[in-house]
Amino acid sequence: MSELRRPIESGVPDSKQFMHPALVRNYGKWAFHDRPRPGVLRHVSDTGEAVFTVKAGTQRQLDVFTIRKLCDIADAFCDGHVRFTIRSSVEFMTTDESKVQPLIDRLEADGFPVGGTGNSVGFISHTQGWLHCDIPGTDASGVVKALMDELVDEFKSEEMPNRVKITTSCCQINCGGQGDIAINVQHTKPPVINHALVAGVCERPAVIARCPVAAIRPALVDGKPSLEVDEKKCVCCGACYPPCPPMQINDPVHSKIAIWVGGKHSSTRSKPMFHKLVAAGLPNNAPRWPEVAEVVKKILSVYKADARAWERMGEWIERIGWPRFFELTELPFTKYHVDNWRGGRANLNASAHLHF
Amino acid sequence: MTKKMPPTPMLDQLESGPWPSFVTGLKRLAEGDEGKAHSGIMKSLLGQLEHSYQTRKGYWKGGTVGVFGYGAGVIPRFSEVAEQYPESSEFHTLRIMPAPGFFYDTKTLRQMCDIWEEHGSGLIALHGQSGDIMFQGCRTDQVQPAWDKLNEMGFDMGGAGAGVRTAASCVGPARCEQACFDTLEAHRTIINDFTDDIHRPSLPYKLKFKFSGCANDCANATQRADVAILGTWKDDMQVDQTEVQAKVRQLGRKEFINQVIRMCPTQALGLNDDDTLDIDNKSCVRCMHCINVCTKALEPGKDRGICILVGGKRTLKIGDLMGTVVIPFMKLESEEDYEKLLELAHNMLDFFADNALEHERTGEMIERIGLVNYLEALGLPLDVNMINQPRTNSYIRTDGWEEEARKWAGRKTSAAE
Ligand code: SF4
Ligand code: SF4
Numbered sequence: 001m002s003e004l005r006r007p008i009e010s011g012v013p014d015s016k017q018f019m020h021p022a023l024v025r026n027y028g029k030w031a032f033h034d035r036p037r038p039g040v041l042r043h044v045s046d047t048g049e050a051v052f053t054v055k056a057g058t059q060r061q062l063d064v065f066t067i068r069k070l071c072d073i074a075d076a077f078c079d080g081h082v083r084f085t086i087r088s089s090v091e092f093m094t095t096d097e098s099k100v101q102p103l104i105d106r107l108e109a110d111g112f113p114v115g116g117t118g119n120s121v122g123f124i125s126h127t128q129g130w131l132h133c134d135i136p137g138t139d140a141s142g143v144v145k146a147l148m149d150e151l152v153d154e155f156k157s158e159e160m161p162n163r164v165k166i167t168t169s170c171c172q173i174n175c176g177g178q179g180d181i182a183i184n185v186q187h188t189k190p191p192v193i194n195h196a197l198v199a200g201v202c203e204r205p206a207v208i209a210r211c212p213v214a215a216i217r218p219a220l221v222d223g224k225p226s227l228e229v230d231e232k233k234c235v236c237c238g239a240c241y242p243p244c245p246p247m248q249i250n251d252p253v254h255s256k257i258a259i260w261v262g263g264k265h266s267s268t269r270s271k272p273m274f275h276k277l278v279a280a281g282l283p284n285n286a287p288r289w290p291e292v293a294e295v296v297k298k299i300l301s302v303y304k305a306d307a308r309a310w311e312r313m314g315e316w317i318e319r320i321g322w323p324r325f326f327e328l329t330e331l332p333f334t335k336y337h338v339d340n341w342r343g344g345r346a347n348l349n350a351s352a353h354l355h356f
Numbered sequence: 357m358t359k360k361m362p363p364t365p366m367l368d369q370l371e372s373g374p375w376p377s378f379v380t381g382l383k384r385l386a387e388g389d390e391g392k393a394h395s396g397i398m399k400s401l402l403g404q405l406e407h408s409y410q411t412r413k414g415y416w417k418g419g420t421v422g423v424f425g426y427g428a429g430v431i432p433r434f435s436e437v438a439e440q441y442p443e444s445s446e447f448h449t450l451r452i453m454p455a456p457g458f459f460y461d462t463k464t465l466r467q468m469c470d471i472w473e474e475h476g477s478g479l480i481a482l483h484g485q486s487g488d489i490m491f492q493g494c495r496t497d498q499v500q501p502a503w504d505k506l507n508e509m510g511f512d513m514g515g516a517g518a519g520v521r522t523a524a525s526c527v528g529p530a531r532c533e534q535a536c537f538d539t540l541e542a543h544r545t546i547i548n549d550f551t552d553d554i555h556r557p558s559l560p561y562k563l564k565f566k567f568s569g570c571a572n573d574c575a576n577a578t579q580r581a582d583v584a585i586l587g588t589w590k591d592d593m594q595v596d597q598t599e600v601q602a603k604v605r606q607l608g609r610k611e612f613i614n615q616v617i618r619m620c621p622t623q624a625l626g627l628n629d630d631d632t633l634d635i636d637n638k639s640c641v642r643c644m645h646c647i648n649v650c651t652k653a654l655e656p657g658k659d660r661g662i663c664i665l666v667g668g669k670r671t672l673k674i675g676d677l678m679g680t681v682v683i684p685f686m687k688l689e690s691e692e693d694y695e696k697l698l699e700l701a702h703n704m705l706d707f708f709a710d711n712a713l714e715h716e717r718t719g720e721m722i723e724r725i726g727l728v729n730y731l732e733a734l735g736l737p738l739d740v741n742m743i744n745q746p747r748t749n750s751y752i753r754t755d756g757w758e759e760e761a762r763k764w765a766g767r768k769t770s771a772a773e
Contacts, residue, residue, distance in 0.1 A: 004424040005504055009555065010512045011453070011548030012523075015530065015540050018459040023530045030533035032652045043531055051531065061492075063381035064469035064478045065388075071462035082465070084458040084482050086524060086575060093531070111376050127485060130408035132433060132449060132492055134416045139408065141378050142370055149373030174670045175485055177580045210715065212673045239672055245417060252412035265578045267571035267586075269621045269645045272578045272678050286409045287366040309615050310645065341675060 020081035020093045022051050038158045039114035040100060053093050054103050056112035057123050057148065057155060060088035061131065061141050069110055077103045087123045087165075089116045115156035121300070123155070124148060124166040124183075127175045135242050136170035137185030137255040138284050143168050146288040147183075150297060161307035161316065164300065165264070172237050178263030180313035181296055182275045185284070186258035187249050190234040194246035195221040202227070202244035210239050257282040259295050262314030273314040279331050295331070302328045323355040359396070361386060362403035366410060385478040394478035397493055400443035401477065404435060421448050421496050423503045426555040429513030430499055446495045447477070451488035451514035452506055456525045456543040456567075458483060467509060475502035486564070487524035488514040512551065518715075519557025520550045520705070523581075525567035526574035534647060535569030536587025536660040537688045542697070543567045549698050553705065560712035563705060570656065571644045577668070577679070582718040583704060584665040584679045588642045589657035597632040599653035604631040616646050661687045662697075666704070666730075667719030677719040682731065684741035703734050737767055 016024050026045035033043040041053040059066070070090055074082040077099050083091045090112070092103055104114050116122050124147060126140035127133065147166070154160065167176030169184040176182060198204070204227060208216045215233035219226050227247070229240075238249035249255070259282070263275030278299070282291045299313075306328060307316035317325045326333045339347040361383070370379045382405075386398035408414055421432035431449040438445035454460070468489070472478055477493025484490040489511075494502055503513070514522035523546065526532070528539030546565055553559065566577030569587040577584030604612045604627070616633075617625045622641050626634035633646075633653070647654045664686075665679030683700070687693045704718070707730070712721040722730050731738060 004500070007423065007425040007503075007513070007555070008507050009551045010507075010510060011551045012512065012544050013455045013510050014544065015455040015457050015459045018455055018461045018464060019530060028529035028535075028538065030529070030531065032533055032655075034651060043533070053531070057375065058482070059376040059378040059381060060483075061378040061381065061479060061481050063385045064473050064480065065384050066376070066381055067465055067469050067480060067482075071465050074462050080462040082460050082462065083527070084460075086458075086487075086526070088482060090482075113374060113376075125485070130405060130414045132416065132431075132447070132490075133414060134418050134433065136414040138412075139405075142409070145370050145373070145375055145377060145379075148375035152374045173672050174676060177485075177576055177670065178676070206714070210673065237671075250413055255412070265576040265580065266573040266644075267578070267641075268573075268643050268648065269619055272573075274579075274676055274678075284412055286412060287369045309611075310619050310649070343675075 018081065019083075020051070020078060022049060022095045023093065025049070026051070035118050035158070036100075038120060038156060039104065039117055041117055049095065050097070051093050051095055052097060052100050053091050054100060054107065054114060055085070055089050055091050055116050056107045056114045057116060057152075058088055058090050058112060059141075059145065060123075060126065070112075073103070073106055073110070077106070085116075087116075087125050089123050113152055113156055115152075118158035119160045119162050120156070120158050121151050121154035121160060121164040121166065124168055125176055125179075126168045127170050129170045133170055134245075135238070135250075137187065137238075137250050138170050138257065139286065140168045140170050140176075142287055143183060143289050143292065147293055147296060150293050151300070154300070160300075160304055162310050162312045164303075164313065166296070167263075171241075173239075178265055178273070178275050180261065180263065180275075181299060182260040182263060183292055183296065184258055184260065185255055186280050187236040187238050187251070187255050188281070189251060189254040190215075190229050190231045190236055191238070191240060191247035191249045192251075193227060193229065194248060195224065195226040197246040198226040198244065199224050201246055207240050207244040207247070210243055212237060212239060216240060252284070255284055256280060257284055257289070257292050259292070259299070261299060262312075262317050264312050264314055268312075269310070270312070270315050270318070275314075277337055278325075278329070280336060298331075299329055321355040359399070361399055362406060364402050364406040367402065367406050382479065388478070392473060392478070393498075394473060394476070394493075396443040397447075397477045397495075398444075398479075400441040400445075401447065401493065404437060404441040404444060407437060407440070416447070421446075421499055423500050423513070426513055428516040428519055428555060428557045430503075431516060444477075444493065447492070448494045448496065448499055450476075450491040450494060450499065450503060450506070451484065451486075451516060451522065452491060452511050453514045453522050453547070454483065454487070454489050454511075456523070456540040457527050457530055458487075459530070464509070468506070471502060471505045471509075475505070486514065486522045488522045513555060515554040515557065515562070517557045518559045518561050519555075519563070520547075520553040520559070521562050521564045522554070523547050523565045523567065524575050524577075526569050528567070528569045532569060533651070534572065534587075534644065534656065536589055536656050537569060537585075537662050539567040539569045539575070539585075539587070542585060542662075542688060542694075545694055546698065546701055550701070550705070559705070559709050561715050561717055563708060563718065565701070571642055572648065578665055579668040579676060579678050580670070581668050581679065582666065582708075583701065584668055585662050586665065587656075587660065588663050588685065589660045590685055591657035591659040592637040593635060593640065593647065593657050594655040595633060595635065596653050600633045600650065601631045603650050603653050616649050619645055619649075621645070661685050661689075664700075667717075667722050669717040669719045673715070674720055674723065677717075677723070679719070680727070681739070681742045682727075682734075682736060684739050700734070707733050738764070
């Protein structure tokens with residue numbers, strides 16, 4: 001074994017060394033931008049220099065061959081520079097307008113859909129899932145791939161009222177963040193405890209503390225220290241599972257998918273909003289999750305047809321009201337939609353404002 | 357061992373369709389050069405993933421794997437079904453921090469690919485949710501050699517566990533006219549001052565910074581970061597009225613009114629008779645909407661800086677929280693400004709380290725102790741911008757009222773001076 005090497009604690013490197021030189025030249029000097037066509041941005045600086053960005057979707061989980069293919073494209077068109085967006089799209093920049101169309105053609109020919117700009121459905125931000133996570137209820141990569149296949153036309157055009165950010169999360173921790181539409185695992189049964197393993201694997205006080213509704217108690221099972229769950233109290237959130245894997249929350253049938261809508265991080269127009277539950281109980285139907293796709297597409301089509309220009313999903317629903325949302329989407333409204341969590345009263349209608 | 361491709365009837369169904377397929381990528385790695393390590397690892401991995409699809413369950417467990425000198429950054433994954441899929445029985449991830457804004461040159465990316473082909477599975481996520489490059493699929497004995505090479509390239513390990521995490525930022529001044537501060541520079545300055553807390557986590561729980569150049573919050577900081585740093589401006593927005601008139605002509609009057617005037621959240625806009633814009637800057641909340649629509653005509657003001665929202669987090673344990681304002685405005689231009697921000701960030705971290713309960717995020721801690729206690733501990737002045745509206749419940753002890761009112765008057769006087 002080689003001698004152990006001390007790490008170089010360098011932190012993050014300076015971005016400028018990797019940037020396209022036109023971005024370095026015009027750093028902080030941009031005057032305005034427009035979008036000549038979907039998938040293409042044009043940024044013009046105070047000096048009059050213009051940079052064209054061509055944006056394309058990727059599978060995020062990239063094999064080295066695909067990354068090298070992207071590098072070949074960047075070498076051929078962008079002097080060897082490339083960047084990625086927060087949502088795993090890839091961006092190619094050039095100052096040469098005549099390269100834009102050939103670049104688009106090349107990306108499309110190599111299987112990377114060009115789009116994701118303006119009021120489009122962006123790439124779905126996703127978590128690790130069965131491929132790599134230790135607690136996943138589903139496989140984000142698969143859900144995202146299956147859905148993007150269905151939504152690719154909306155990725156490649158800019159025909160939505162505003163941008164649509166879709167997120168997925170493979171457990172109820174909601175690592176995907178807030179989304180106009182969020183597709184998240186929702187467990188429906190309390191954890192099944194593998195008592196033989198608890199004492200060996202779990203720090204019991206930490207597990208008890210993790211439960212948001214204090215449903216877990218220490219217990220002796222078959223003479224061994226273990227835990228028990230008050231199944232009447234348990235909200236099936238799965239919070240106890242990461243610190244204690246013997247608290248098996250994932251279930252092939254009872255771990256379902258729920259759909260939430262109207263979340264946003266931005267403060268543009270309205271303040272940031274949390275997404276709200278609209279559908280649950282959808283089956284975790286790998287490998288293509290058709291039931292999920294159907295609900296997502298229904299919500300998107302109603303939003304697209306009914307929202308005013310620039311209304312994000314949540315803003316549109318605030319204007320038309322929830323009765324109209326459930327009417328238009330034909331989703332059932334149930335007792336589970338009525339919030340009873342801490343502070344949940346704020347989600348009740350304390351007014352005589354009624355929709356008919 | 358297994359040199360045959362495993363049957364993957366379910367995964368195969370994810371190869372068709374117009375969107376690029378990760379399954380095709382995994383198969384390519386599995387089918388690739390038999391001499392390469394990834395060929396065996398990926399055959400095995402595909403077998404396990406297919407098993408997950410068939411049984412609708414995950415089969416990874418954590419453990420302890422790291423590199424010399426650091427206490428975080430490697431996400432250990434051991435297979436629970438290793439007997440069936442031995443070659444991917446160890447499938448760890450190295451979290452490596454990219455340059456702020458996710459910029460690369462192809463030389464760097466190719467070098468990373470070569471390293472990962474030699475030492476790992478050949479699978480790289482660009483990027484993980486926290487903003488790391490995720491080098492996925494590494495055997496325990498290959499973690500240190502892979503890390504040594506990535507580190508020698510000038511890249512450092514990202515965060516994991518109860519420490520400061522890898523940050524994310526929007527593209528900022530590199531390619532956006534709307535950026536009100538240098539998101540990339542701020543990102544680098546802060547993160548590189550916290551490397552010890554990234555690499556040797558010893559906090560109650562994680563702490564995340566994210567940087568967005570304006571209220572559009574392209575880095576999703578408001579809910580996804582404990583400390584969200586967002587650009588804004590204090591003076592009047594900049595207007596080119598000739599361009600406003602051009603925009604009115606382009607959209608048509610009715611559409612301009614629908615898309616710009618009516619969408620302003622605070623009714624700060626009006627259209628004049630000559631198709632120029634009437635802006636009530638005192639009512640404007642710097643939301644960016646009108647600027648987004650009229651990119652040529654409107655621009656943030658010149659007196660730019662940052663606001664800081666603290667407490668964003670996801671569901672565990674009390675529910676999702678948005679960050680809320682603790683600094684409505686500060687400049688971030690001079691060296692002193694940056695030093696002030698660093699000092700503040702360290703104070704936030706120290707207070708969190710000393711006062712949060714185990715596994716509590718900053719937002720939950722503030723919810724428990726109250727925002728005012730947090731502000732007082734950090735020595736931050738109260739500001740009306742921190743609230744949506746004043747308290748609505750009378751059950752509050754107010755016997756310090758006169759002194760507090762004096763303090764407020766004092767601050768107002770000193771601000772005026
Ligand atoms: S699933 Fe959630 S509510 Fe149920 S016991 Fe575990 S932590 Fe508590
Ligand atoms: S930035 Fe937002 S609040 Fe300000 S005038 Fe424009 S639309 Fe209104």
